[in-house]
Amino acid sequence: VVAIAAGLYHSLALCSDGTVATWGGSVYGQLGNNSTTDSSVPVAANNTGVLAGKTVVAVAAGLYHSLALCSDGTVIAWGHNDNGQLGTNNTASSSVPAAVTGSGVLAGKSVVAIAAGGLHSLALCADGTVTAWGYNGSGQLGNNSTTGSSTPMTVTGTGVLAGKTVIAVTAGDSHSLALCSDGTLAAWGYNGQGQLGSNSLINSSVPVAVASSTLAPGERFTALYTGAGGMHSLALVAASPVPIVTTPTAANVTLTTATLGATVISDGGAAITGRGVVYAPTATNPNPQIGGTGVGNLTTTGTTGAFTVNITNLTPGMAYTFVAYATNSVGTSYSSTGSFTTPPSSGLATWRQTWYGANANAGNAADNADPYNTGVQNLAVFAFYGPNQAPSTARISDLPQPQLNGGNLSYSFAEPAGISGITYGAEWSLTLETGSWQAIPDSGTPPQHIFSVPLGANDKLFMRLRVSNP
Secondary structure (H helix, E strand, O other): OOEEEEOOOEEEEEOOOOOEEEEEOOOOOOOOOOOOOOEEEEEEOOOOHHHOOOOEEEEEEOOOEEEEEEOOOOEEEEEOOOOOOOOOOOOOOEEEEEEOOOOHHHOOOOEEEEEEOOOEEEEEEOOOOEEEEEOOOOOOOOOOOOOOEEEEEEOOOOHHHOOOOEEEEEEOOOEEEEEEOOOOEEEEEOOOOOOOOOOOOOOEEEEEEOOOOOOOOOOEEEEEEOOOOOOOOEEEEEOOOOOOEOOOEEEOOOOOEEEEEEEEOOHHHOOEEEEEEEEOOOOOOOOOEOOOOOOEEEOOOOOEEEEEEEOOOOOOOOEEEEEEEEEEOOOOEEEEEEEEEOOOOOHHHHOOOOOOOOOHHHOOHHHHOOOOOOOOOOEEEEEEOOOOOOOOOHHHHOOOOOEEEOOEEEEEEEOOOOOOOOEEEEEEEOOOOOOOOEEEOEOOOOOEEEEEEEOOOOOOOEEEEEEEOO
16 A cells, blocks of 8 residues: 545545555445445455556545546546536536546646545646636635536636646645645635635635745745644645655666656655656647656655656657656655657667467467566567577567578677667577576677577577667
């Protein structure tokens, strides 16, 4: 379990595999297991339907409803919906996860953090804007109105939020809070007990500044929380910015993946989840999302996280930008951007890999699980065959064939132009079994590589080329 949330009578737990477990009261279906029966043991939230194939990275709970943020930037909700707090463009409660409306103000946006109030919900977008939906009798939606909405509405970005980027949100019973990147706080909604921190008891339907006059010079707000009772607010103060994510850098760019490293510092040691999104700028669309996402469940302060993006389908030799997000279990969320360049095209990409074993001709899946038994990540292995090994299938016949020269089986090639940081090695074996592979020295002078091994009396001999980016 990497994150938890609690409603009035129900609880949520997010697991490291991206699934959600729930328990407690379910009169409105807030357990999300297609039932309205209470449960005193954890049950699985229904991961079919709108959650099929998705990975949940954050959870939140209102009085009787539940929210889940997925790694693709979409939001899912279930439970009580009389006030539209599920954001599904209706007021029908749901005992199974339902998709929050992604059109309207959320069209084209990616959500990076969520929060649930008593009867309303909040979503923080990657561009630093905030949306809200549900009950609005005290102005907790922050859209200069007291009219509720069953679809997401944009929180007013003028006034105290003008020119600012929100990096975290949280919600009380009937009020909402936002932390900005400059270390200031904004609040809106019910204020009967002074929970907006605005030095008054007057409700506000637009964001107002949380008073910072008591802060010492150089101090700033760095985290926020609304408290279990939902009628008061808390903020963490630090003397200097305490980022959760430093500017990531592209590292370990291999033939198939780019690992985007980021240093993560947890506020108060709270559990952290993170993800990354990759963009390819164009003249007409500077920020189109084109890459996959990775999730890191980081629980140790000061841990280095890794956001891995598959670059197989990206354009070779092109510069890409990315955004990495991190959110801790008390709702503090930060983001940071960086860039990387995919490797240029390589002739190596056209070489085929093959299966080994008795079922090689059938392409047996079991033989393909780890055919090389290397235990090394980011390793591409290319197998060659000897002169008496009949290439009976396309998987074998399409592979490069070494040459038989003076009793030696040899393979030579020139390293493709524009490629750097690649390590080449070769091995040979008679049996293909683990432990039977022996290294072949490289007798070439870069960029030329030559690997040669005596064939001797062997009528069959296997060679393999190992290509890696350490």
